[in-house]
Amino acid sequence: MSLNVALHGRIEGEATFCATSRFIGITGPSGAGKSSFLRCIAGFEKEAKVRASWPSQIASKEAQLKIGIVFQQPLLFPHVNVQGNLGLARRHASKNAISIEEALTGCCCSHLVHKSIDSLSGGEAQRVAIARALVNGPDILLLDESLSAIDSQTRRKIYRFLHKLCASSLLTCLVVSHDIDDLLLFSDELVYIHNGNIAAVGEVNNVIQAMFRYGGMESMETPSAVIDAVVEHLIEPEVGKIAEPDSSLNIANRIYSVMALGQRLYVSEKSLTPVSAYSHTSPESKYAENKPLTNGQPVRISIKASDVSIDTNVSETCEQTTSSILNALTCHIEDITFFDSHQQGRVLLTLGIQDTSTQGSDNDKNGSQIHQEPLYAVISALSFHRLALERNMPVVARFKLL
Template sequence: MEIHAFLPNRIDAQITLHPASRFIGVTGPSGAGKSSLFRALACVEKRAKVAKSWSFEKIGIVFQQPMLFPHTNVRGNLALAQRHASPNALSVEACVKGCYCEHLLEKPIDSLSGGEAQRVAIARALVNGPSVLLLDESLSAIDIFTRRKIYQFLNTLCVSGQLTCFVISHDLDDLALFSDELVYVEQGKVSLCGATTDVLSQVFEKEGVAIPSAVLEGHKCSESVTQVENMHGIARVMVAGHEVFVTEEAISYTENIKSAYRAHSITEVSNPEQDNGPAPVRFAVKACDVSIDINVGGFNSASTVSILNALPCTITSIEPVRLTSSQNKKSHQQVTWGGKVLLKLILENDSQALYASISHISLSRLNLNVGDKVIARFKLP
């Protein structure tokens, strides 16, 4: 999929996406041109010039400000959108259920909270039946639990081929969990574009994120558990050939998704409900939740600690954590260094990465170096 969007003095973006990509995340600094890109794609700017390889008939856009019609209630807003809906549009019932706003149908617009209004705006856009949906920070006021459930609903539509979704967000964890590809915009240009995990690692370096998150992929195990007495709300996931434990809440958002890129190529996983195979899942692990164990030989003998999960890894980089500060408003920002270092780890026999944030003291005490084999132990996500 090729896209070129140009808006004088605002955006000049060249984007190349894999044909199978349906959920595309867009991020970058404030003022970089992300919203201008969407306004150009949605044809709401007269000066915009757009060349694209898709043949979609209808494009929907939802901004951070919901822009609902105030003269009618929620049901009325949905009915107005339904008047000119595409033949393949979802029903009102399906849209409000997927956007968690069934209970808001009779509410007047001025009584909605910011998050409620955003949910209604997304449902209204879906009722209109777009082939492409552009979400410009449209879920920013929604709590994380509901937000990710809505992303899951949208992702299901993308996997089924009913929708292609472009999502602008500054929440990198959200984008990492759901995006097939990630686009990074800065200074009116697209500087990074491609596999989500690859782009994400470059974004962390570019933005100097002190405590990044890694997103691991695996398959949910369906077999019964006999060695763990209490598994309520906890799922077993196989990652790189090793069993880890994850809360059901952390992975429920991403079941039945297409797999992310592996080795710069995309492989579409069939629906596990159709082939009865294990469900592909993603879950995020924050660097601050990862500890390093140099006792590689004791991989399976950590029963005396509360940390459940362990994965064998190799240290590929060790970088000091940057802290940016300024003395006053007029002074230039100066980079200072904190008391921690960030380790990048690659899983054994796999290309997936983890991050660990540890102190300089631990780095020295354990005598850690690039190339060392270690065990990454992390808390229950």
């Protein structure tokens, strides 16, 4: 899939994606051109020049291609209730459209079906607007800050649902958001738009690093890192014991033991995303099911730099600690960056993670390999000097993912 967009004075550039990418995240500073990019694709900008090559499953019907768009303001029909809004959209639905029941369930708004539009909160209205777009059966769904008023837990449930639709090849989503952690977890690929130009496109970790280099501290003060892991088992949080896979624990209370780079982490389900959604071969139902993740399932974890603390006692790891912060990754300091000046009082550390699960030519003295993708930590300048941190120094990065 590729998109070439040009609108004088507002947005210009080309983005080419892998053939399997169906969920594309778009981010950048305010006023950079993100909304203009979507408006050009949707055909709202008559002066725009757009060349698009769509995924194979929809390219064959390009003449009848249906594009849906949901803005930050939901634009629901006020003269009918929630059910009426979805019913109107269903009248002209495509053959690939999901049912109203599926849309309501997946967008977490089944309980709103009989409510009037003027009684909805901002977040509720956004959920209904996305559900309405889905029952119309778009081939391409453009979301322009469409989940910005929805709480984090519900927002991620909806993103998971959209992923399942994308994985089943029913849908291709392009999502504009300032919430970089959401985009890191759910995007197959990421687009960074800066000053009206498409500055970076590709795998999420690569684009995050490009964003940081491109925009400096002003646009990316606390970068996040993405780590791939594998589920070991579900844990009963009250007693710390292994839980049965069919546990009735609510999704908000599920904690998993996962293995990442040969090191064990403890992560709540709301802080990770199954990687199966990215393969686009998952046989999972289109419904947003509430089933626990399975043992051995690949997952993706996002770790924000501001959530990472540094410990110079490298002998205390995740399994041997007196701290309530259970997660620990053995690292070394690759780079040190001060935030413009010492007056801001913060320092960014770029950390190389030791991958103890593999052996390779880049092994360190302990025989472990340095993971290719970095981890970031933002600490105070006071902590930096008190710990006497320096490049190549071994440290333990500690963080919570609960």
